[in-house]
Amino acid sequence: MEKNITKPNTSIVNIIIYAPTSTTASLVSEAIESEENLGNMAITRVLDIEKAMSKKNKFADHKIIVIATPVIEDDKTKELIALLDRNNSNYITIIADGDMLALNAKKAINDLKKAISLGFTIKDYTDIYNRGISIEKIENQINTFINGINKITLKKPAVINDGIFKLPKKSAEDYAAYFESKKDNFKLTKFVPASGAATRMFKFLNEFMVCFNPEEDTINAYINRKKDTALNTFLVGLDKFPFFNAIVDVVKENPNYNDWSKSTRAYNFIKTMLQDERFDFANKPKGILPFHQYDGFIATPVCEHLKESVAYSESQKKSNVHFTISEEHLDGFLDAITTSKNAVEKESGTSIDFSFSYQHKKTDTLAVDMNNVPFREDNGAILFRPGGHGALIENLNNLEADIVFVKNIDNVSHNNIETISLYKKALAGSLIELQEQLFIYLHRIDEGNVSEEEEVKEIFEFAKKQLSQHIPADVSKFTHENRVEYARQLLNRPIRVCGMVKNEGEPGGGPFWVEEEKGKLSLQIVESSQIDMKNANQKLILSQSTHFNPVDLVCGLKNYKGEYFNLNEYVDENTGFIVTKNRLGKDVKSYELPGLWNGAMAGWITVFAEVPLDTFSPVKTVNDLLKPAHQPQ
Numbered sequence: 001m002e003k004n005i006t007k008p009n010t011s012i013v014n015i016i017i018y019a020p021t022s023t024t025a026s027l028v029s030e031a032i033e034s035e036e037n038l039g040n041m042a043i044t045r046v047l048d049i050e051k052a053m054s055k056k057n058k059f060a061d062h063k064i065i066v067i068a069t070p071v072i073e074d075d076k077t078k079e080l081i082a083l084l085d086r087n088n089s090n091y092i093t094i095i096a097d098g099d100m101l102a103l104n105a106k107k108a109i110n111d112l113k114k115a116i117s118l119g120f121t122i123k124d125y126t127d128i129y130n131r132g133i134s135i136e137k138i139e140n141q142i143n144t145f146i147n148g149i150n151k152i153t154l155k156k157p158a159v160i161n162d163g164i165f166k167l168p169k170k171s172a173e174d175y176a177a178y179f180e181s182k183k184d185n186f187k188l189t190k191f192v193p194a195s196g197a198a199t200r201m202f203k204f205l206n207e208f209m210v211c212f213n214p215e216e217d218t219i220n221a222y223i224n225r226k227k228d229t230a231l232n233t234f235l236v237g238l239d240k241f242p243f244f245n246a247i248v249d250v251v252k253e254n255p256n257y258n259d260w261s262k263s264t265r266a267y268n269f270i271k272t273m274l275q276d277e278r279f280d281f282a283n284k285p286k287g288i289l290p291f292h293q294y295d296g297f298i299a300t301p302v303c304e305h306l307k308e309s310v311a312y313s314e315s316q317k318k319s320n321v322h323f324t325i326s327e328e329h330l331d332g333f334l335d336a337i338t339t340s341k342n343a344v345e346k347e348s349g350t351s352i353d354f355s356f357s358y359q360h361k362k363t364d365t366l367a368v369d370m371n372n373v374p375f376r377e378d379n380g381a382i383l384f385r386p387g388g389h390g391a392l393i394e395n396l397n398n399l400e401a402d403i404v405f406v407k408n409i410d411n412v413s414h415n416n417i418e419t420i421s422l423y424k425k426a427l428a429g430s431l432i433e434l435q436e437q438l439f440i441y442l443h444r445i446d447e448g449n450v451s452e453e454e455e456v457k458e459i460f461e462f463a464k465k466q467l468s469q470h471i472p473a474d475v476s477k478f479t480h481e482n483r484v485e486y487a488r489q490l491l492n493r494p495i496r497v498c499g500m501v502k503n504e505g506e507p508g509g510g511p512f513w514v515e516e517e518k519g520k521l522s523l524q525i526v527e528s529s530q531i532d533m534k535n536a537n538q539k540l541i542l543s544q545s546t547h548f549n550p551v552d553l554v555c556g557l558k559n560y561k562g563e564y565f566n567l568n569e570y571v572d573e574n575t576g577f578i579v580t581k582n583r584l585g586k587d588v589k590s591y592e593l594p595g596l597w598n599g600a601m602a603g604w605i606t607v608f609a610e611v612p613l614d615t616f617s618p619v620k621t622v623n624d625l626l627k628p629a630h631q632p633q
Contacts (some may be wrong), residue, residue, distance in 0.1 A: 011061075011062075012043040013040060013042070013062060013112070013122065014042060014045075014062055015041055015042065015043045015044065015064055015066060016044060016045040016063065016064070017029045017043060017047075017068065017105075017229070018067045019049065019069060020049055020076075020077070021044075021048050021069045022047060022048045024047075024048075024069075025047060025048060026046055026100050026131070027101075027102050028046075029043050030102075031102035031103065032106050032109050034106070035106060035109070038616055039113055041112075043279070044063075049067075049076050049080050050076060051315075051601065052434070053076070053080055053083065055411060056087075057084055057087050058087050058089065059090065059122065060090075061090075061122060063089075063090060063122070064090045064092070065091035065558070066091070066092055066094060066108065067080065067092070067093045067094065067096070068101050068102075068105050069093070069100065069101075070095065070439065071095065071246060072095055077467075083362070090123055090125075091126060092125075092130065093130075094108060105147050106220055108129065111125070111135045111456075114135050115128065115135050117531060118139060118142070119374075122283060123380075123381075127382065127384075128136050128382075132361060132362030133364070133503065134585060138366055140573075142366065142368070142372065143375075144576070144591060145591065146580065148578070149575075149578060151532040152524070152575065153514065153515040154512050154515070154526065155514060155515045155521055155530060155541075156190075156512070156544075157211075157510070157544050157545040157546060157547075158432070158510075158523055158608055159546050160546070162562075163468055163513055164500055164511060164547060164608040164609065165509060165607070167423070169568050169626045171426070172422055173422065175425070175427075175428075175429030175430050175433070176422055176423075176425035176427075177429070178432065179429030180425065182429075184267040184315045184316050185322055185402050186319070186402040186432075187400070187401050187403075188313045188319070189320040189321070189401035189405070190299065190305065190309045190319065190320065190321045190405045191303050191395075191399065191404045191406045192287075192322065192324070192407060192408070193392055193406075193596070194285060194302070194325050195325050196286055196410075198281055198283075199283070200621070201282070201289075201621055202274060202282040202621075202622055203268055203281075203621070204228065204230040204231060204621070205231070205234065205274060206282055208222070209271065210229070211226075214263075214267045214434070218263040219235070219266050219267065220263065226336045233626065234622065234623055237623070237626040238266070238269070240626055240631060241456075241622070241625060241626075242290040242291060242299075242490050243273070243279070243298070244292040245271055245290075246279075246290075247273050247279060247625070249540050250279075251272050254268070255373045266573050281622075285326065286619065287300065287301045287325070287336065288300050288301075288329070288333060288336040289301070292304065292630060293632060297340075299340065299540070300339075300340070301409050301410060301619075302333060303339070303602070304324070305321060305407070305412065308407075308417065310348035310350040311417055311420075312348045312420070312424040312428075313424070317351065317492075318353075319353070320353045320354075320401065321355075322357065322399060322410060323355075323409075324395050325358065326358065326359075327358045337354055342401060357368050357395045359386055359387070359394075360391065360395070362389040362394075362457065363386075363390075363394055363593060364384040364391075365385060365386075365387045365583070366384060366476050367382075367383040367384065367385050367588045367589065367590045368536075369586065369587075369589070370589065372589070375583065375586075376582065377584070383588065385581070387490065388577070388583060388595065388596070389595060390576070390593030390595045390599065392566050392596050393596055393600040393601075394568075396555075396567060396596070397568060402556070403428060403554060403555065403557075404554070404555045405428070405554055405555075405619075406551065406552075406555060406596075407551060407552060407553075408618065410618050410619040410620070411550065411551065411617060411618045411619075412617070413617045414629060414632060414633075415594045415632050415633050416615065416617065416629060419612060420614075423611045423612065424615075427552070427553075427554040427611075428497075428554045430605060431495060431554050431556055431607075434467065434607065437462060438467070438491045438605075441459050441491055442488065442491055442559075443560060445484055450487070451504070451566065455486060456480070456483050456487060459487045459490075459491070460475075460490075463490050467495075467605050469607065470520060470521035472518070484536075491605070492560065493565070493603060493604055493605050494556060494557060494565045494567060494604045494605070495555070495556045495600075496554065496555045496556070496605070496607070497554050497607045497608075498511075498607065498608050499550060499553075499609060499610075500548065500550070500611065501547065501548050501550050501551075501552075501610070501611060502547060502613060503545055503546055503547050503548040504548070504613070508527070508547055508548060509526055509527040509528075509595075509597075510547055510548050511523065511524075511525060511526070511547055512524060512526045512545070523606040523607075524598070524602060525549045525595075525598050526607075530531060530575060530598070546611065547608075548616075550618075569603070571599060571602065572599040572602035573594065575599025576589070576592055576593050576594050577591070579591075609623070
């Protein structure tokens with residue numbers, strides 16, 4: 001039976017409860033009403049979903065519908081949700097079993113009350129809730145905009161024998177052999193962040209298209225006037241790009257091609273590459289662009305990552321590759337994989353399982369205006385922006401794998417697969433060896449077999465020398481029991497072994513010893529934006545850095561009991577970024593989450609090892625494809 005409690009009142013927030021049965025709806029209603037202070041909220045309708053379908057359920061800015069159900073798969077609930085969507089109604093869906101249904105509904109209403117106190121509307125709240133973002137997180141983000149983010153305090157750069165281990169070829173071969181002997185005991189996965197668009201790759205060419213007038217100018221005159229060396233390099237090496245023939249064939253379709261000057265032909269080549277829908281390179285993800293020319297076929301970064309996966313991340317004749325992509329480009333990635341997967345499998349004798357994931361909506365972050373007020377679109381909706389690559393810690397957290405190889409989509413090579421494979425295996429062999437030893441120590445602690453001070457010292461010595469862990473001096477003042485517990489906490493964390501290359505001026509992060517609370521030090525990968533560049537001492541430490549982070553990580557995701565770590569527990573929330581973007585012609589501030597290999601992994605055990613420059617060949621601009629690593633030898 002329908003339960004009408006009060007008539008709708010536009011001066012209060014009207015709460016409507018729908019559930020599969022009237023009994024469930026009443027239980028949820030009673031739980032909400034048990035709240036001591038509902039403020040200006042009142043429950044105005046409580047009924048089952050079937051009867052709910054007969055109501056108007058129109059949008060009203062003073063009304064929120066709460067659908068409380070153990071499941072959402074039944075046809076009636078789906079039908080109701082479709083109706084609410086058509087009517088643009090404010091609604092939230094709470095899915096839980098038993099008593100949790102009522103408790104979660106009560107919490108949702110409390111969160112609504114808090115959202116309203118922060119100045120948000122009911123419509124705002126439903127948008128926030130349906131993204132899976134907590135009101136507490138929104139409040140924290142607003143406070144971050146107001147108060148700013150503290151800069152990291154660098155103690156010193158990580159250098160060889162002080163935070164970075166040398167990995168000469170003989171040692172690399174030994175570790176790689178150890179990996180080969182152990183790999184079939186593990187599920188291995190290659191994790192490739194691949195959602196980035198290629199816009200920056202073609203930035204100088206887009207600028208050329210805006211500024212150049214083909215009716216009044218020649219390209220040579222333009223290059224000389226603008227001193228555009230990047231454009232000159234592009235044109236000199238034009239026929240060496242893997243996409244040259246495909247684009248020229250399209251350009252030649254113009255009946256006037258033979259009458260065109262060299263300048264006109266070059267202009268139309270660039271125009272076709274950037275604006276013809278058959279190419280449109282600047283608006284596509286890097287992962288599906290032509291990168292390398294082989295005899296008989298063109299290879300995309302996706303293809304190169306599949307080739308790498310069978311070279312160093314296979315076990316039991318099977319490799320797993322996971323790409324994080326943007327949902328709208330799924331078809332392009334599927335096409336890129338289909339084009340090359342069978343050939344790679346046939347040549348290697350290894351089967352490839354591939355998977356995709358998207359950046360979770362719950363990792364989106366609020367955008368505010370320059371006065372720290374939530375920014376609103378023309379339709380009044382609050383603006384959310386993707387949380388940056390740090391959001392991918394959620395994707396990594398959801399992987400079912402023992403050991404994960406992490407590498408950026410654009411860091412591939414035409415020629416250096418043997419060196420890349422050797423050092424990837426070496427990093428993995430090092431990780432396995434370190435894991436085995438720390439697991440032994442953790443089992444001994446669990447079993448109560450660390451009873452002597454010498455045994456604790458042995459663990460601390462291992463942590464210091466092999467894991468580059470900082471052991472504070474005051475640990476010596478702890479009781480024996482507390483020292484053992486400290487040792488457990490020190491070792492029982494996810495672990496990553498990171499390749500570092502010598503710094504040759506590439507932009508990006510690097511390895512540093514970072515000072516935390518109470519003088520504790522930890523190894524971190526730090527971006528320049530995290531450093532106070534107005535501080536002369538911090539700027540000096542940055543300038544002394546000898547190595548660069550190429551995003552070459554091997555990660556252990558399970559603990560000594562074989563259980564997955566919850567990677568969210570090891571994120572340093574205080575290491576995000578505030579960036580300024582433009583939206584609708586206005587400046588807005590956006591919060592980016594702690595970077596995937598920066599603050600998102602701040603609480604991990606971190607080991608840095610030097611790897612050769614040949615393992616690092618990123619493509620940041622299209623001209624990088626002319627470098628030896630990307631050209632046939």
